[in-house]
Amino acid sequence: MKVLVTAFAMDAHFNGVVPLAWALRAAGHDVRVASQPALTDSITRAGLTAVPVGTDHQVQATMGAMAPGVFALHRNPDYLENRPELLDLEFLEASTSMLTAAFYAQINNDSMIDEMVDFAAWWRPDLVVWEPFTFAGAVAAQVTGAAQARLLWGPDLFLRVHDRFQQVLHEVRAERRDDALEEWLTWTLERHGAAFGPEVISGHWTIDQMPPSVRFATARPTVPMRFVPYNGPVPAVVPPWLRADPGRPRVLLTQGITERSTGFTGLPRAGELLASIAELDAEVVATVKAEEREGLPPLPGNVRVVDSLSLHVVLPSCAAVVHHGGAGTWATAALHGVPQLALAWQWDDVFRAGQLEKLGAGIFLPPHGEGASAGRVRDRLAQVLAEPSFRQGAARIRAEMLRTPAPGAVVPTLEQLTARHRAPAGQGVRH
Amino acid sequence: MPTPTSAPPAAPTDSELGRHLLTVRGFHFVFGALGDPYARRLRGEADHLSLGELVRDRGPLHRSALGTWVTADGGISARLLDDPLLGPRHPASEGPQEHVLENVWETWRTCHVTPLGEDLLTPAAADSDRLAALLGPVLGPRTCTAWQVDAERAVHRVLDGLPPHFDVVSDLARPAIAGSLAAVLGLPDEARAELPDLLAACGPVLDSALCPPRLPVARAMTRALRRVRELMAAAVANHLTAPADGAVSALLAVDPDGGRDPGDTVTAAVLSTVVGAETAITTVANAVMALLEHDEQWSLLRADPGRAADAVEETLRWAPPVTLRSLITQGEVQIGGETLEADQHVVVLVDAAQRDPALYEDPDRFRLDRPRSPGFTHMALAGRDPLGLVAPLVRVQCTAVLRAVAERLPGLRAEGEPLRRGRSPVVRAPLSLRLAQK
Known part of the structure; x- marks a missing residue:
């Protein structure tokens, strides 16, 4: 047809x-x-x-x-x-x-x-x-x-x-x-x-x-x-560092493409957020757009900043992901059974983030007002990494999707x- | 090389007009959601008087988020409506005032929202003056009461056929105003029969200047407007060949050797039908509602139906048939501590301004014996624009209806809650209210 x-x-x-x-x-x-x-x-x-x-x-x-x-x-x-x-x-x-x-x-x-x-x-x-x-x-x-x-x-x-x-x-x-x-x-x-x-x-x-x-x-x-992930016209390339064992949990921090291009975002500024998250015992992989990278303060050794990255390439190796709640990011993480910390700001993002929390597969941190300071993001992320129930919840959603x-x-x-x-x-x- | 003649603007397609109306309506909702009181007023929130208070709280004259200057101050409102530096048109513009083919996202123009295809609501000053001069000897402030008896006779015919339970708009106000209009103008039977439906379809004309109607409503309105003009042109042609009773013949007889264009008589009749009737129907319905809510005032009127004119005046103030008046500055205007450049949109919140405590004692009270100085006219119908032109006839028609109602329906009571028309922030037009005669 x-x-x-x-x-x-x-x-x-x-x-x-x-x-x-x-x-x-x-x-x-x-x-x-x-x-x-x-x-x-x-x-x-x-x-x-x-x-x-x-x-x-x-x-x-x-x-x-x-x-x-x-x-x-x-x-x-x-x-x-x-x-x-x-x-x-x-x-x-x-x-x-x-x-x-x-x-x-x-x-x-x-x-x-x-x-x-x-x-x-x-x-x-x-x-x-x-x-x-x-x-x-x-x-x-x-x-x-x-x-x-x-x-x-x-x-x-x-x-x-x-x-x-x-x-x-x-x-x-x-x-x-x-x-x-x-x-x-x-x-x-x-x-x-x-x-x-x-x-x-x-x-x-x-x-x-x-x-x-x-x-x-x-x-x-x-x-x-x-749902099958397609990340858009960014080159889907497996970087060599992905295969190296970081020796501690890997965390992905990402903004969606729409948030990146429109400026509508609930995420705190990247520099502040990265410095705070880096205090955790984790390898932090962050997608930060080029113009924002220039303004970043010197970052600790456990932070790896990349311009863009195919989510389906990196997420299977991650212990958690911090994101804005967008459809593609949410679903790619869900498909790979990765616990999520969703700073969802609007519309369906909010609903999906709420469901995530209900299903025990992550935490919804509303970014409105003072809700998502860098410190609170770090503390919630620590919780997601520490409690195994989040990975179990995420695994249940993954199983549903695979069926x-x-x-x-x-x-x-x-x-x-x-x-x-x-x-x-x-x-x-x-x- | 021949000089190109400027063609009249092409009539917009449904998609062009629909998109324009949709966009302006979207503006009202967007800025309403952000709390702008004028935008909230336009989106049609029920509590219009509280919004008027919010406007007054922002100062004597302020610029709304939509770019329009807005006032609810009684003194400033009266001055703006009386100032020749404000008028219905953009200065130095020609032809109908229309913005459909402009990009509202760029211009942010939210005046003259709905094209009528003609200049009915936005006549140039010279045209207004000519019409005022024509109407003066026949349907003017000092002459119009001569038609009171004709109006009353027509109203009584409507009351004769009124069922025990009826609707204030469709069974009373609209037929009574249509009947008295036909009687006063001296319209032929064909026009009389069509009038009630045409008046209903033309109803949104005043609202549509600031608030976009739905596309089908806008199309029905302009079709009805064209039909009204055809009927009035035919009536004028009849009166020209065979003068008869009625204001049309009287208008044609004004200064017959002065070379007046019978087209002005047609326009006067169209205005009375389109602008006048909507105003009168709303005033009658608002008056009936106000009287039924204020039993002591209703008793006063029943005891002395001769006070119907007082009831009309107080209704024009307390529940005006036009609650937003839209004006454009013709030059720089200094008022209320602000300097307005030429070509700025200004809206007077008439309902709020007419309850300004600085201007009216105990403004929220509805009272027939409110003192008035001679020559005073409420802001709803003030000014030199079409509303001012039809005001005398509106007063005569409304007085005739209220007088007849007071005489013949003393046991009148409401059977339910009044419903207002959607997208009617200007007129706040009553849609229906069930009433019982006893």
């Missing part, structure tokens, strides 16, 4: 779709990866075939202006706590309005959507696999009659909150219903002669890469898939679902 895979141009969101794209390719299917031109290089360096569509999005600029307000709204009525009753109409309307304006409609800019639809109308994919915020893929599928699947990189908070919003909206008089996301998708689909349907938000089904104990229960069709079918093993399921959901030839709006 022909599979169009899409993720908006942001590496962390693209990385999560790569292993399935490889699996589809290796199973003999035709795969194209569509995104804004800025992602073309990342796509081709992942060994995939790129389809640049539209012009680059400007989400960095819009979120730069809007982020403080977005975070101010979302920190308090915290839907991550599994208490949907906190999500009232006012909050959900505000959340959906600002995220649609500042994020969804920005990362899916009109020219990107339009060219993706044009490409799909020409190439005729059987299946569109889209990153869960890349609604352009949903529009292209809806217009051309392709089957469509969302490919999650984290727990499905988005759809959970969306479902809650629909439930709350249902209780409101029709004139008062205000759903910015549906409204935006409606006029966007109408531009291409198609009508809004719930599948442009939920897909025909969802592919979920989270371990079962970190997944939300849902009645929707879901295909569980094992889940790997990408190659879910391909036949995707073939069946595609056959069921694809519109018969010639029945899309554009054919």
Whole structure:
């Protein structure tokens, strides 16, 4: 079959779709990866075939202006706590309005959507696999009659909150219903002669890469898939020092790629943090970006600073990892059974970090306010290293993940679902 | 080489308009979440009066996070609305005031949010003056009461058909205002029949200047506006060939040899229908709600329905039908200790300003006998812009309804809680309230 895979141009969101794209390719299917031109290089360096569509999005600029307000709204009525009753109409309307304006409609800019639809109308994919915020893929599928699947990189908070919003909206008089996301998708689909349907938000089904104990229960069709790490276009090279026994536990300290490029971070400054952690009896491996390295104070001998490193290369040798809570870092550590200290700041990061702690596989240290001083990070890390229960907890999550079918093993399921959901030839709006 | 003529701006596509409305709405929520009181006001939080207090606490005039200058100070608000250095348009600009095709992420312009395709709400000063001169002898502050009897007769016809349980907006205020409007203007039957639905669709016009409606609502609004203009143009054409009763013929008869454009009469009728009716419907509903909440004032009115005009005036102050007035500086303005450059957006929080304790004694009390100096007009309907132009007719229509209600529905009571329209921070338009006659 022909599979169009899409993720908006942001590496962390693209990385999560790569292993399935490889699996589809290796199973003999035709795969194209569509995104804004800025992602073309990342796509081709992942060994995939790129389809640049539209012009680059400007989400960095819009979120730069809007982020403080977005975070101010979302920190308090915290839907991550599994208490949907906190999500009232006012909050959900505000959340959906600002995220649609500042994020969804920005990362899916009109020219990107339009060219993706044009490409799909020409190439005729059987299946569109889209990153869960890349609604352009949903529009292209809806217009051309392709089957469509969302490919999650984290727990499905988005759809959970969306479902809650629909439930709350249902209780409101029709004139008062205000759903910015549906409204935006409606006029966007109408531009291409198609009508809004719930599948442009939920897909025909969802592919979920989270371990079962970190997944939300849902009645929707879901295909569980094992997370396979892909770290992005950094050279995945095994450095010689990795094989040398450090003689003490190795600890990885890392910021995610998104945090590194956007500056949204909950981590204390690298120099202070490294000096503090280095007081522990451990070998500290830290990824620090080049410009921050220049400002570092002289570091003790047990600290090894590297510019970048493939997580799946180094993590199997680590006794613990300290990170910002991002999806890729979290899942790579989980897959390798490494206990985690997560300084998670926002969104799904917070939920995953909380689950980690609940499952006994690590500690969630909220970095807000004074929460994550260098000293507290060091003390929590010492705890993670000292108590064997964390490694046991991490091993349980690893076992769960290994029991889940790997990408190659879910391909036949995707073939069946595609056959069921694809519109018969010639029945899309554009054919 | 021929000089290119400047084409009117192309009508935006659904995607262009939708994205613009979505973005501005996003701004309201983002800055509302950061606590900016004006942004919170625009996002439509229910407790509008507390937000007005927050604005007043920030000083006589302050710059909101959205870039708009905001005041809730009674004295400053009155001066701003009266100052010719503030108007509805950007200085030295031509044509309809629209920012749809600009990048709001760069301009941060949150005025003139929704294009109407015409200059209805943003006439140039000369056009306003010409309309005021036209309206003066017919529907002006000193002449409009002549239509009181026509308005009352139409209102009574609506009350004749009122069921025992009814909705304050859809069964009382809207039909009564539509009926009295048709009677006063002298509209043909076709227009009368269409008016209630058209008024509902045009309802968001005043709100839409500051608060983006949902795209389908914006489209329905501009369609309804076009239809109103067609109907009014047809009515004016009829009156031109066969003068009849009603204000339309009277307007056409003003200074017939002065070369007046009948188009001005059409515009006057459209304004009365679109801006006037929304204002009047809201005032009637707000007045009924206020009276039912203040039994002693309701008793006063029932005992003397002739005080209906007092009830209207106090409603215009206590629960104004326009709670935010949007202005643009036409030149440098020094006020409230600030120097505003030309082309700055200024918003007056009318609801808060009209409860400024410095201006009103016991401002939170709703009382029919509140003293007023002659010629005084509340800020909600002050000024030379379209609201000021339709104010006399609005007062006549509302007085007619309240008088009739006081006479004929003495046992009126509420059966539930009032609901307000979404995305209505300017008008805070009532959507519904169930009432019972007894």
